[in-house]
Amino acid sequence: WAATARVWSVCRAHAGNCIFTLAGHSHAVCVAMMSTTDQFVTGAQDKTLRFWTNGQLTKTIPEAHSDIIRCISPLVSTTPLLPMSAVPPAIASASNDMTIKLWTADGAPLMTLSGHQSFVFHVTQVTSDTRLIASASDDMTVKIWDITTGQVVQNLLHAATVWQVRHLATGDLVSACKDGV
Structure with missing residues (x-):
């Protein structure tokens, strides 16, 4: 890997x-x-988050998670729904440490979502309701979270590891899992 x-x-x-x-x-x-084409966030198996503007490193968060980071997803909203008066956009990161963490666009921590029983491979915003995010896990679930409360509002059970979840324009979710079907 080039890292x-x-x-x-x-x-x-x-x-x-x-x-x-x-x-x-x-x-x-x-x-x-x-939300702008010049701002990026990278996360890695080295457990760090790095924030970039125009290709220049602006912030590093070492040990952003206690295990490898699997996914980073932007969160956008038309109103500041996140806790602590965060102004969107924000970032969600998913990790092998079984958590999803929410961050402001400049890297300030907002909230840690705990509830999975194994690695979290993917996180995405449910764009039909920007208060909700969905996470996919090795614990054979997709969890739907309300990011205004930090609570799980729905568990979608699967027969095996769930690798990814995406929101569809119809309002539905699609998940990819290792169920052999």
Whole structure:
């Protein structure tokens, strides 16, 4: 693993050019783009979160989780629904430490969501209701969380590990799991 994230141009004039490389992690990296095209957050198996603007590192949070970070997802809203008067956008990170953590766009911690019994592989916002996020876990569940309270509002049981969950335009969720079906 190169332990980097790269931003590429796909415009015709500059197609295939690497615009910048986000380097500094020591293990495999996941990335999320904020609401503007110049802000990114990277997380990695080195347990750190790094915040970037225009390819420049602006903040590092060492030990953001106590185990490897599996996923980072931007959270957006039209109203400040998150606790502690956070102004959206914000970030959700998922980890092998069985938690999801919520952060402000500049890296201040907001809330830790605990309730999974094993690794959390993926987290995504339920865009039909921006108060809700969904998480996918090795504990064979998708949990729907209310981020204004930090509580689980629904458990979707699966037959095996759930790798990913996504919100559909219809308002439904789709999940990918290791159930052999």
